[in-house]
Amino acid sequence: MLDGRSLVKRTAGLRLWLSAGWIAALVIGAVFAPWIAPQDPLMQDLFTSRLPPFWMDGAEPGYWLGTDSLGRDVLSRILYGGRVALIVALIAGTATALIGATLGLIAGYFRGWADMVISRLVDIWMAFPPVLFAILLIAVMGTGLTSVVVAIIVIDWTRFARVVRAEAMAQGAMDYVASAQVAGRGRMSTLLTEILPNVLSTIAVLLTLEMGIAVIVEAILSFVNLSVSTDDPTWGGMIAEGRLSIHQAWWVLVFPLVALFLTVLSFSQLGEGLKDRFDPVLN
């Protein structure tokens, strides 16, 4: 009999490589955007408005993926939009991981009143719808890259805190921690040299997943025009414009959507792949 899991297992490696490949391509495209992009992403030209992508009739050379209603090159805007997406993923993801994991470690290892306060805060945070919480914060702080990053940190630290707390609690109950204590190690030193290394793999998995979430949150905020300034190209902003002219120029919506879809899927696949690798039960 064929094992149903074999299809999942066989394609797992392939999916991991494809995901890593897409993220790598995206990073290269974003870093070298000024040299790779065929056009200026902000240049408007009504004579070249709504040009179709290269394989269709009426396409113009140099505008590979067509242009939007203001004549701006879609490919160049996707490359520059990738910059915003990746910057947010990197900064917001890392900061969220640092803050959330620190609070989770404190709550899970030291317990006591610190755990009570942090756990109660997590409960309160769970009562807010994340997207609504984010737009409330942006409404108060004003738009801009910093606000987007801060909003993501504020809404998502609980994701790390909850998991790391549980993990630190489980590790703290193990014999090796007790023997470190018997050997005369201080609480802080035990936390940093014994517990932390053992929860790092969990944090790495969560961080990868968080980067995908940060990309989608930025896209949602720029979709409703609450992210960076409207002049800068963002995937969410392009999607919002494309949504309006969907019957006249589908490519303005489809290409940034594909970029966003693949990016989110890749981060998630990488996270799941890491989880499988680190999880001894599955191997």
Add this chain to the structure above:
Amino acid sequence: MFLRRLLSRIATTLVTLFGVAVIVFAVIRIVPGDPVAMMLPPGATEADIARLQAFYGLDKSIPEQFFIWLGGVVQGDFGTSITTRQPVLGLVLSRLPATLELSVMALVIAVALGGLVALTGTRLRYTRTEGALDVANGMALSVPDFLWGLVLILLFGVLWPVFTISGRVSPNLAPEFATSFFLFESVVRLRFDLWLDLVQHMLMPALALAIPLAAIIGQLLKQSLKETMHLDYVTLARTKGYSENHVILREALRNAVLPTLTLIGVQFTFLIGGTVIIERLFSYEGLGNMAIDAVINRDLPLIQGIVLLFALLFTMVNLAVDLLYAVLNPRLRHA
């Protein structure tokens, strides 16, 4: 025992709600700029400003202001919307039914779809079909509702335009309704023409919300089912000669469904949270769409009211799920 559990659960819920109120108040208070200055026309005198500040209690200390504000909220006074000059509570309640109907419809679709995936996967376990379902399920799981919404708009709004991708109901039919629960009302009044129009509008946004949840349900329920299929009583049913379908549906499902039920409760709040952006995407006139308009117009009292209402809804759903779980789970019932 059950009563004690109930009371302690209600107490933590109240603490959470108080925390929510503190956070919302604190966030609104960091607004740069004087809230009173935003309400008055340019050229208002100092005396005008002082009078309005006293009227809103802004001349008092922050804790005093908080308790004045909280006292109002508890009595249903959510303030006045800056853009429409109407009480926030009325505005918010008029939109709530639209969001509730969309959420419940999405939940029904998710349960049906996820259940179907789990049952098919269990029936065809250890085959290629199960593997293919797992891969598709994994993809559905890792892509959020916002992206599914866009994909659905492209597929069924543009490529094969069979569904309406904008609004809640055709504008010419909207005056037909006496309440704000359009879908419910159309069923009760047996107006299936209205019902069809509503479903035609709601199906795409509801499906976008349902896909990630359906994937989660499919994954967990299949896992529990497959574990249950190895238990002795299932083997006994099989030796009695019952068909595989009967064994799965009548014997295994009943015992495998409890973990999934708990999960659905928690995930349902995430689904409700997702309505904010999905309503925007499909121009559906619910609370979420109103919240985004409120942010764009910087109508802070309105967005504050919407956030509070959502938080109340979330906490109530969580409480209900916990209590339901305690009632359904015999181990907890007799603990």
